[in-house]
Amino acid sequence: MKISNSVKGFLLALVSVIAVSNVYIFSKAALTEVSLPQFGVYWFSFGLIWILLYAWYKKTYNNLKGLVKKQYLILFVIGIIEVVGTYFFFKSIHTISNPTIVSFIGNISPVFVIALSFILLKERFSNLELLGMLLALSGAFVISYKGNSSFKNMFIDGSQYVLYSSMLAAISAVVIKKNIQKIHPIIFTTSRSFFLLFFSIIALNYVEDSLVISTRAVRNIFIGSLLGPFLTVIAGYLALQYIPLSKKAIIASTKGIFVLLGSYLYFNQFPPTIALIGGFVTIVGLLFIAFGKMKHKKSQNN
Template sequence: MKSERFKGYLFAAIATIAFSNIYIFSKAALNEVHLAQFGVYWFFIASLLNIGWLVKSGGHRAIPKLSRRQWRILALLGVLEILTTTSFFLSVQIIPDPAVTSFIGNLFPVILTLMGIVFLHERFTWMESFGAVMALVGAFIISYQGGTTLASLFIPGTGVVLINAFFAATASIVVKMNVKTMSPELLNTNRAVSLLIFSLLMFFIYGQSLLIPISALTNIAIGATLGPFVAVLFIYYSFRHIEVSKSSIVQSLKGIFVLLGSYLYFHTLPLVHQLIGGGITVLGVMIISLSRAGFLKRKK
């Protein structure tokens, strides 16, 4: 049992470090290319890696045996991932500092916890409520820019991050409910291929060119390997060994890694109030995750 938990936390840690790099390398690439161009290259590389790993692991043998219900689940996940990923990269493109995007994105565990209560019948404690309020307050501080209207009250891209968090949480719940019957390799390959098909469609609609700078292609190659392949695959692996809430404990540290990477790569830091708000969101998410995992329960 301890070995299983260790594997789960290790997979979550690897996924968190890998996922943090998505913000950095995708931001660098999106500074040079159109989102449709980015998507085609990003998910072409991700699809090749995932299909290769699926075949190597033998997971492709399960495809002919999938039931109609499982095919419907894969189709649903494909749609959810398209909505999740599109909104994610839009937010990365809109918000100048990747660390700010990551800190606001800490609302994802809050929404995931709420959905866990509704769909997985998980219990919600006062401590988790306190953590959720902290995360919401922190997100408000980060995104607030002092406007007098709703449109100018928050920094551009805040609404897109909220949309991303909602769809990401929905997809995570669906994955958690089905990861025991469908392998992480299959789920991740389905995600990458669905996004590649969507990216190709957008590529032709916007009439983009396949010619992009070498620097952008390099950033895409690194990011696509760490993100859609390593990060997502290891998150799914962690779900096999530990609860979603326990995996989220490790994932809640993502913002710190993004902050460090953003400073080293772009030499930028969020504003002081955004750093404060970011710290509050991280602390709030940590409280939620630790409580969900049972570490903050009173000893009798």
């Protein structure tokens, strides 16, 4: 039985979403036992191995010959942004007790991407996308709001890290989008992993932490790194060969549901009702953004 390209794209996008959802679960499990520097060294060492093996298999590094000084500078800038953004991402998972809440709040990331694309790339967005952005922000506010009157204590601890991470991820996404035709995605991914591993080693030495961790932590990091830095990225890129980005975004909007299911099965955790309501509002917002992009693209092609 021959599988159509659209079905292949859907299945690959679904694999990518399930893989990234499990990053939240396995990284949370590991971070309950190890420090952030220990986690970073193991996580990005494993992740780099998977990426290097895949790049060697695909002979991707032949593309390095065509890079000029400006493109190496872009890789350096992206590397620094990713180091800071990834630190805040895992800091948020370490700080917030339920990874589902991190996932739900993180749904604001497309809002920053659209805003930056509008400012830097002069891309326009539709009214439907604007409505989706407002819903995503409203849902994230509902989840994060703690109810205290003072601004300092208004939001749950750790939500600020998700905000920082989402903003930096948006900047990275826009810069990569602008340069993706000249720099191969796998080169971006490899460069990112090199930077993250390098700074994790520096951090480990700075805090004088040990590399000795439990077998259970190594197992969780091993599985998570295979799903995260490798399978999520590779399946995501392959999906785009068969389906447009707007359709992939619709499938990606379900990430929070998979994180919710994983948190319940792995940690027996379920977020408060108000967080669930806010989370589903953010998911609806992401769907509006995705459908808005599809509608906007169709109107441009007609």
